[in-house]
Amino acid sequence: MSKKRLSSQVGHTTDSYHRDELPIAQGKAKIIRELQRNPVTILVGETGSGKTTQIPQYILEAGISGGKCIAITQPRRVAATSLAARVAMEQGVSLGTSVGYSIRFDEHCSPNTKIKFITDGMLVRELMSDKYLSNYGVIIIDEAHERTLRTDVLLASLKQILRRRNGSSQGHDQSQDPLKVVVMSATLDAQGFSNFFDSIKPIYVKGRQHDVHIFHTLTSQPDFVEAALRTFFQIHTSNNPGDVLIFLPGQEEIENLNSSIRFYARQLPQGVMPVLVYPMYSSLHPSQQSKVFMRTPHGSRKCILATNIAETSITIPGIKYIIDTGKCKERRYVAREAGSGVDTLLTRDISRSSAMQRAGRAGREGEGFCFRLFPKQAFDSMAPTLEPEIRRCDLTAMILELKSLDLDIERLDFMDKPDEDAVYSGLTTLSILGAIDKHQNLTGAGKKMAALPVDPKFSRAILASEELGCSQEVIDIVSVLSVSSRLFLGVQNDDSNVVGTRDKFKHPSGDHCTILNAFRAYQEVVSSGTYGEATSWCARNFLNARALSEAVEIRRQLRGICKRIGINTDLSCSGQVQPIIHCLVLGLVQNAAFIQPNGFYKQVMGPSVVKIHPGSVVAQTHHPAIVYDELVFTTQTYVRGVSIVTKAEISNVFSSISGRF
DNA sequence: GAGCACTGC
Numbered sequence: 112m113s114k115k116r117l118s119s120q121v122g123h124t125t126d127s128y129h130r131d132e133l134p135i136a137q138g139k140a141k142i143i144r145e146l147q148r149n150p151v152t153i154l155v156g157e158t159g160s161g162k163t164t165q166i167p168q169y170i171l172e173a174g175i176s177g178g179k180c181i182a183i184t185q186p187r188r189v190a191a192t193s194l195a196a197r198v199a200m201e202q203g204v205s206l207g208t209s210v211g212y213s214i215r216f217d218e219h220c221s222p223n224t225k226i227k228f229i230t231d232g233m234l235v236r237e238l239m240s241d242k243y244l245s246n247y248g249v250i251i252i253d254e255a256h257e258r259t260l261r262t263d264v265l266l267a268s269l270k271q272i273l274r275r276r277n278g279s280s281q282g283h284d285q286s287q288d289p290l291k292v293v294v295m296s297a298t299l300d301a302q303g304f305s306n307f308f309d310s311i312k313p314i315y316v317k318g319r320q321h322d323v324h325i326f327h328t329l330t331s332q333p334d335f336v337e338a339a340l341r342t343f344f345q346i347h348t349s350n351n352p353g354d355v356l357i358f359l360p361g362q363e364e365i366e367n368l369n370s371s372i373r374f375y376a377r378q379l380p381q382g383v384m385p386v387l388v389y390p391m392y393s394s395l396h397p398s399q400q401s402k403v404f405m406r407t408p409h410g411s412r413k414c415i416l417a418t419n420i421a422e423t424s425i426t427i428p429g430i431k432y433i434i435d436t437g438k439c440k441e442r443r444y445v446a447r448e449a450g451s452g453v454d455t456l457l458t459r460d461i462s463r464s465s466a467m468q469r470a471g472r473a474g475r476e477g478e479g480f481c482f483r484l485f486p487k488q489a490f491d492s493m494a495p496t497l498e499p500e501i502r503r504c505d506l507t508a509m510i511l512e513l514k515s516l517d518l519d520i521e522r523l524d525f526m527d528k529p530d531e532d533a534v535y536s537g538l539t540t541l542s543i544l545g546a547i548d549k550h551q552n553l554t555g556a557g558k559k560m561a562a563l564p565v566d567p568k569f570s571r572a573i574l575a576s577e578e579l580g581c582s583q584e585v586i587d588i589v590s591v592l593s594v595s596s597r598l599f600l601g602v603q604n605d606d607s608n609v610v611g612t613r614d615k616f617k618h619p620s621g622d623h624c625t626i627l628n629a630f631r632a633y634q635e636v637v638s639s640g641t642y643g644e645a646t647s648w649c650a651r652n653f654l655n656a657r658a659l660s661e662a663v664e665i666r667r668q669l670r671g672i673c674k675r676i677g678i679n680t681d682l683s684c685s686g687q688v689q690p691i692i693h694c695l696v697l698g699l700v701q702n703a704a705f706i707q708p709n710g711f712y713k714q715v716m717g718p719s720v721v722k723i724h725p726g727s728v729v730a731q732t733h734h735p736a737i738v739y740d741e742l743v744f745t746t747q748t749y750v751r752g753v754s755i756v757t758k759a760e761i762s763n764v765f766s767s768i769s770g771r772f
Numbered sequence: 773g774a775g776c777a778c779t780g781c
Contacts, residue, residue, distance in 0.1 A: 186779075187777095187778065187779080214779095214780095215780050215781085230780080231779075233779090233781090235780075259778070260778095362775065363774080392777095394775060422777085424777065439776060439777090440777085442776065456775085512780095564781070565780085593780090595778075597775070675781085731773095743775085745775080749774080749775095
């Protein structure tokens with residue numbers, strides 16, 4: 112494979128530094144001046160510039176926050192906690208005093224906290240109780256280029272809050288102290304932020320970086336897994352030291368390449384370094400995941416095969432070579448009438464900024480190399496950034512959240528306007544669920560649903576569970592469903608034992624009650640044993656221990672909120688299944704499907720013909736009617752999280768809600 | 773017979 116040599120500057124961070132030596136320190140005086148002068152500042156800083164740790168301290172030290180708290184939002188929880196720890200150390204204070212953090216389930220703050228790292232989702236939740244965010248003097252939106260749904264909601268709200276707290280014009284609230292907003296982005300495409308905030312000129316800060324030499328292929332590589340295999344062995348047989356990180360779109364490609372590399376590595380001649388191959392993706396067993404962080408033994412080479420997880424979420428030390436297939440998986444919601452939309456999960460080309468971010472992963476500790484398995488022209492014609500989340504996800508939950516903040520999604524000034532069909536679809540779902548009335552006003556039920564931090568279809572089920580006397584069971588099920596990661600773990604080289612142990616929890620009615628069985632069994636182990644015992648019990652039963660312990664926390668949180676908003680959480684249907692299923696049907700009405708003569712199921716409220724995902728406990732069975740949690744198109748249209756119901760149950764619920772849409 | 777990555781009073 113021939114490659115054209117190009118050079119590019121990309122980011123680098125070291126673990127130990129003096130604050131004054133960071134690249135951003137050179138521009139400190141200028142930055143402080145700009146911050147003092149302007150209500151909104153846009154700051155573009157490359158990786159390793161030190162902006163995230165230093166800007167809050169500059170603001171504090173220069174007294175710009177007017178004695179009030181400075182919030183710095185982060186899209187990820189780990190980032191919020193580790194950055195807070197770093198800044199506390201630099202300030203010479205203990206974490207949770209003047210420097211703290213706030214993430215779901217874990218808050219380390221005091222009334223005297225002046226610098227608070229907070230997940231963007233938590234700050235959105237804080238809006239619900241304080242709609243001017245009046246506790247804060249400065250709000251810093253970090254990693255704004257990632258354009259998460261919650262970042263976009265915050266930016267839109269902040270624009271309005273700025274008018275209320277600062278403006279001389281209409282809507283200014285005299286009782287409010289002024290607010291400053293800092294938008295920080297790691298990529299050069301700050302134009303969008305600039306346009307959004309009255310054409311403010313961004314401040315640029317260079318990063319601290321090592322050179323990364325970038326190579327492109329001359330032609331496009333349709334079989335990128337095979338191209339990655341060849342490129343890896345070219346690097347490997349050169350015998351230059353340094354670990355390799357290969358970016359692939361998904362688990363399937365990773366496992367294929369894993370076995371190919373292992374196969375060929377065994378046939379290498381004597382004298383070539385041994386290779387240690389590690390897959391890395393989010394649903395991998397935690398014990399397998401942690402292997403990528405182990406030090407590479409002297410005289411061997413580590414090769415990590417990763418999804419996008421290694422692009423932003425985790426940093427693996429020692430990487431000198433990147434092989435970038437230029438592909439990722441993208442989840443996208445395709446809205447359809449009556450809220451019967453489909454999620455698609457398909458492989459697509461990455462963006463230019465993503466390609467640059469991936470290359471940068473080779474330059475963190477020294478000079479690096481990045482081999483792109485696509486031509487330079489392909490790079491040039493890539494989209495500059497991926498489409499923001501607000502343009503490609505189901506907006507139902509967000510519309511409900513905004514309604515409870517008295518905000519109207521159709522009137523809010525967003526950086527990118529949400530898709531009209533997605534808004535319509537979300538509004539339809541909310542009216543079917545009874546969260547809004549004919550005039551699209553929040554109902555009493557809708558207020559309660561908004562208070563519960565779960566998908567509206569699940570908060571609907573929780574509300575119903577009080578009437579049907581099974582709030583204990585339904586809250587338990589919803590807690591597990593609300594955990595992002597999967598409950599049942601697979602292992603590499605799938606062996607039939609996994610299915611065997613899963614059968615232990617299997618309930619004939621489907622996945623929801625199966626989940627309940629597993630969760631109840633786990634809770635019993637936890638209450639009668641130590642944390643370590645629970646973890647090993649999970650491992651023996653191929654259950655995701657992290658998912659279950661998170662479900663316990665979500666359960667505690669949901670029960671707390673239910674009590675506060677007046678939902679009795681102690682009702683149990685003691686072993687009966689029907690009430691539980693009925694609650695689920697009320698939340699999942701739009702997700703009902705009837706069987707067809709050919710064995711496939713057809714949506715009742717939409718046109719799709721669907722198949723039960725093979726991971727479901729009822730995958731191989733046939734029943735007249737089902738309800739499901741998710742509809743995802745990958746290679747086929749699959750439904751996941753399935754319970755068996757009767758056609759009568761579906762039509763009863765239909766007639767009780769007809770007229771709402 | 774198959775699962776990109778995050779997040780929430």
